[in-house]
Amino acid sequence: MTPKRRRLTIVFLGLLMLGSATALVLTAFEDNLVFFYSPTELETKNIGPDRRIRIGGLVEEESVGKQADGVTNTFRVTDLTKSVPVAFKGALPDLFREGQGIIAEGRFVKGVFQASEVLAKHDETYMPREVADALKKSGQWKGQGTE
């Protein structure tokens, strides 16, 4: 084996081992790497009641309302299979609307997710308004938001 080949083999094997080690570590830490849980995952992951978590999903259609105090927003977050009720006191981000992807941070109190922060998640689609309108008109719309 020439020195060049030997060095090449060492580099290759080194990267291979490093790659496998990283893959194993990332798999092991998977639960800590996800930024939020979807409503379906909440049921299967069995998260304790007092833990502070983030949930993510779409704002369910016709679920947005206000409580009697006038400052608490209520809505449901859905992943189109399951949905959970959310209450949030404060200003919602500009992109917040029905059908929009959002992430809420907080904890469950008596079955209602009490959010202390609501972040808007936008999808990877970029297009001018006219194109979006035309797509909605022709029924080809696949993006977020329904307004």
Place this chain on the structure above:
Amino acid sequence: MHRFANPARFMRIAERLLPWVSGATGLTLIAGLYFGLFASPADYQQGETVRIMYVHVPAAWMALFIYTTMAVASVSYIVWKHPLADVAAQAAAPIGAGFTAMALITGSLWGQPMWGTWWVWDARLTSVLILFFLYLGYMALVNAFDDPERGSRAGAILALVGFINVPIIKFSVDWWNTLHQPASVVKMDGPAIDNSMLIPLLLMALGFKLYFLVVLVIRMRGELTARRVRALRLVEADV
């Protein structure tokens, strides 16, 4: 590859190409900025804020591209001892760090109005921050040795070890739930971005790439000259 291994020949060719590439860089960036900031439509969802994309996305691409370049150069340095490889890797590092900082800052400015936060510790943002530290660590390590040869070797190994982060950044948005949205341009069923916005984006990406080439060659020229000065000094000291 080894036809260009002679530094003198490499510099001769680079010298001849440099004015043309510099001109092309200027023109592409001006065109890209004009189309991006003025001649492209506002987004249906994000409005005018979408224009941050024309700087943010190409800068983030460059951050990954330059690190990949450094990793390839490091393999070439370790395995084939290519005489220009470590020069190229070391010349590229600060440019890459600059683009990474740019991606982080513009991303933060974009996150505030769109997501409602400057920063979150999701997988994409965190892995890019790690990339930024890798660039800084590489630069510090290369210069931490009295013997430049040893610095080059230590740097090459760090660049290779850190390369593991590049696929993690790229696929973080697919592997885990993140606040950051998935890829728009490189995806299975074609770009999810309208042509009127894709063209300025690609123009800016080309402009950044050409800019990288220009600065890389200038920095490599400086480093090669510095090495010759060092060699001449050593000869002088011996006499």
